Amino acid sequence: METQEISKLTYTQAITELEEIVKKMQSPDCSIDNLSQYTARSLELLKVCKAKLTATDEELRKVLDEMSDDKGGA
Amino acid sequence: MEALSLIEYNSRIKRLLFDPSVQSCWVTAETSDVRVSRGHCYLELIQKNDSGATVARLGAVIWASTFARLAHYFKSETGKDFSSNMKVMVKLSANFHEQYGLKAVIGDIDPKYTLGDMERIKREILARLQADGIIDMNKQLPWGLVPQRIAVISARGAAGYGDFMKQLHHNDYGLKFYTCLFEAVMQGENCVPSVISALDRVAAAEDKFDCVVIIRGGGSTSDLNSFDNYDLGANIAQFPLPIITGIGHDRDVTVPDMVSKLHVKTPTAAASFLVQCGAAQLERLKQLADAIATISREAIVQSREQLAYFGNFIPMAAMKLIETSRLQLNSYTQSIPMVLNSRLSNERMGLRHAQESIKSAVASAMERHRLQLDSLTDKVQLLSPQNTLNRGYSLTTLNGHVVTSASTINPGDRLETIFKDGKLTSVVE
Numbered sequence: 001m002e003t004q005e006i007s008k009l010t011y012t013q014a015i016t017e018l019e020e021i022v023k024k025m026q027s028p029d030c031s032i033d034n035l036s037q038y039t040a041r042s043l044e045l046l047k048v049c050k051a052k053l054t055a056t057d058e059e060l061r062k063v064l065d066e067m068s069d070d071k072g073g074a
Numbered sequence: 075m076e077a078l079s080l081i082e083y084n085s086r087i088k089r090l091l092f093d094p095s096v097q098s099c100w101v102t103a104e105t106s107d108v109r110v111s112r113g114h115c116y117l118e119l120i121q122k123n124d125s126g127a128t129v130a131r132l133g134a135v136i137w138a139s140t141f142a143r144l145a146h147y148f149k150s151e152t153g154k155d156f157s158s159n160m161k162v163m164v165k166l167s168a169n170f171h172e173q174y175g176l177k178a179v180i181g182d183i184d185p186k187y188t189l190g191d192m193e194r195i196k197r198e199i200l201a202r203l204q205a206d207g208i209i210d211m212n213k214q215l216p217w218g219l220v221p222q223r224i225a226v227i228s229a230r231g232a233a234g235y236g237d238f239m240k241q242l243h244h245n246d247y248g249l250k251f252y253t254c255l256f257e258a259v260m261q262g263e264n265c266v267p268s269v270i271s272a273l274d275r276v277a278a279a280e281d282k283f284d285c286v287v288i289i290r291g292g293g294s295t296s297d298l299n300s301f302d303n304y305d306l307g308a309n310i311a312q313f314p315l316p317i318i319t320g321i322g323h324d325r326d327v328t329v330p331d332m333v334s335k336l337h338v339k340t341p342t343a344a345a346s347f348l349v350q351c352g353a354a355q356l357e358r359l360k361q362l363a364d365a366i367a368t369i370s371r372e373a374i375v376q377s378r379e380q381l382a383y384f385g386n387f388i389p390m391a392a393m394k395l396i397e398t399s400r401l402q403l404n405s406y407t408q409s410i411p412m413v414l415n416s417r418l419s420n421e422r423m424g425l426r427h428a429q430e431s432i433k434s435a436v437a438s439a440m441e442r443h444r445l446q447l448d449s450l451t452d453k454v455q456l457l458s459p460q461n462t463l464n465r466g467y468s469l470t471t472l473n474g475h476v477v478t479s480a481s482t483i484n485p486g487d488r489l490e491t492i493f494k495d496g497k498l499t500s501v502v503e
Contacts, residue, residue: 012219015358022362025369035373042366049359053220053352054248061252064223067279070230070255 006044011052018045084172096168101178102187103132108158113138115145115156119164119178134166134178144183151185152192159300163187192302199304199329208311212335215316220355221284221348223252225276225315227269228289229260234320234341238289241345249352254283260290266303273309280314287348288330289320289341301328310334320344463494 009017021042024030030038065071078086091097103119110116114137121130136144148156165182203209224242228235235255242251256275259268269288276286288310301321307329310317316335320343321328331337338344455461459469469492470477477483487502 011355015219015355015362018362022365022369025366032373032377035370039366039370042362046359046363046366050356053222053355053359054250056250057252060223064252064254064282067282068254069257070235 006048009045009048011049014045014048014052018042018049021045081172084170088170088172091168091170096166098181099166100163100184101166102161102163103130105156105158105160105162108156110141113141115141117158119162119166132166132178133176134164134180136180140181144180148183148185148188152189154188154192156183160188161191196302196329199302199307200332202304203307203311203329203333206308208308209333211311212313212317212333215314215335217316217335217351218284220352221316222250222352223282223284224254224348225256225279225283225286226253226289227256227258227272227276227286228341230255230257232260232290234289238287238341238345241342242348245345245349245352247349247353247356249349249356251348251352261300263300265300266306269306270309273313277314283315285335285348286313286315286317287320287341287344288317288334289344301330303329306330307333318344318347459492460494463492466494468493 006014021038025035025038025042101119103121106118106120108115108117114135117134117136119132119134120128123129145156148154154160163184163186164180166178167181168176169179170176200209226235226238228238239253242253245251256272258272259265273286276283310319310330311333317330318336318338319328319331319334320338320341321330327337336347338347463469471490471492472483472487477489483489483502485502489500489502491498491500
């Protein structure tokens with residue numbers, strides 16, 4: 001499996017990889033050894049995806065706030 | 075010649091205008107310079123030729139008592155306030171006042187004409203956007219999975235903008251959104267250039283946003299028709315990011331609404347849409363998490379079953395192995411005495427043969443040695459001194475030793491001569 005530094009993934013990349021892994025996990029050919037490896041990676045990806053949706057990216061917030069005509073509104 | 079006073083002349087004009095041909099006539103014209111003062115609505119009615127030049131003009135008024143009723147009626151029918159730059163059909167009665175001059179008094183208005191004209195303009199703009207091949211360009215842009223970075227084009231401090239921000243940032247799912255306001259005038263004559271300028275500013279930072287939301291500031295719905303503009307429509311249609319518009323209202327959809335990726339009725343609805351996109355992703359994540367949990371649980375159950383199966387199988391296999399070995403051992407135990415007997419019997423026969431051979435060899439050797447002995451006995455008998463003596467020879471000895479040479483005998487030696495039948499002693503001289 002090609003693993004990329006998880007923090008550098010975009011939401012789309014992370015969820016695409018996550019869905020691929022779940023598909024592999026659902027395959028009857030998936031060994032128990034691979035399964036534990038896949039489970040670990042998928043849980044990390046889930047965490048990243050959820051954080052991207054619900055945790056504030058302060059850097060991004062600051063950049064857009066600077067650009068805004070409504071300072072502090074972003 | 076007697077001259078008339080101006081007031082008398084004006085009175086004559088006034089009387090002429092009582093003619094029914096200029097009273098209560100339905101007239102189509104375009105409004106201009108519409109202004110309301112103390113409840114009265116003053117305006118200019120104009121007519122333009124095909125090249126846009128004004129070819130007729132008439133000052134008009136809607137008295138306050140009529141205007142209150144007509145303004146409400148007009149808005150309820152068209153969705154717009156009675157304002158400038160509208161094609162209207164009005165019932166005119168010419169009125170000439172000696173002091174203030176000519177004024178056409180508007181007694182009624184037919185909103186259907188205005189509505190039809192606005193529709194015609196809109197249709198023409200849409201047909202042009204279609205002919206240019208750009209009308210669906212914004213609609214064809216894909217949404218990002220989660221539009222979180224949002225450029226908002228609106229009027230700061232307006233109710234609609236506030237509603238949008240509140241709905242978006244205080245959503246029930248804890249979703250994070252990043253908004254950036256690009257302020258624009260959302261009504262009046264400057265609305266179109268102002269919105270286009272805001273779009274240009276967003277385009278300059280295109281990579282920082284997932285989508286654009288254009289929402290009216292709220293409040294008055296006047297001048298909504300100014301949004302029905304080709305340039306604005308073309309800008310929105312060709313914009314590189316998906317655009318959500320909430321410009322029109324329930325009954326009236328503007329050109330920007332029709333060419334944007336998504337048209338919503340209110341700023342709140344725009345925020346709800348974005349929140350729902352995020353919520354759908356959260357749900358997707360939840361489903362994936364459930365799938366992972368189910369797969370892992372099933373895998374553990376399967377592994378346990380497999381282990382249990384192996385657990386049962388191992389003693390069975392061991393018992394089977396022991397039984398097989400026992401049977402094999404029995405078979406060996408039974409076969410050993412048979413093999414031994416057969417082997418002993420063979421060995422016994424071998425021994426018997428050997429015994430016979432030894433006996434015969436011994437007998438043969440004994441015989442051979444007996445014959446040799448006999449032959450030697452004969453030889454010994456032939457060669458014995460006695461036999462030589464018997465044949466007439468004698469044997470001389472000196473001091474017990476046989477004399478074989480005369481040189482060994484000295485005078486005086488006492489010699490003994492042995493014969494076959496006795497011995498004789500003699501002295502050498």
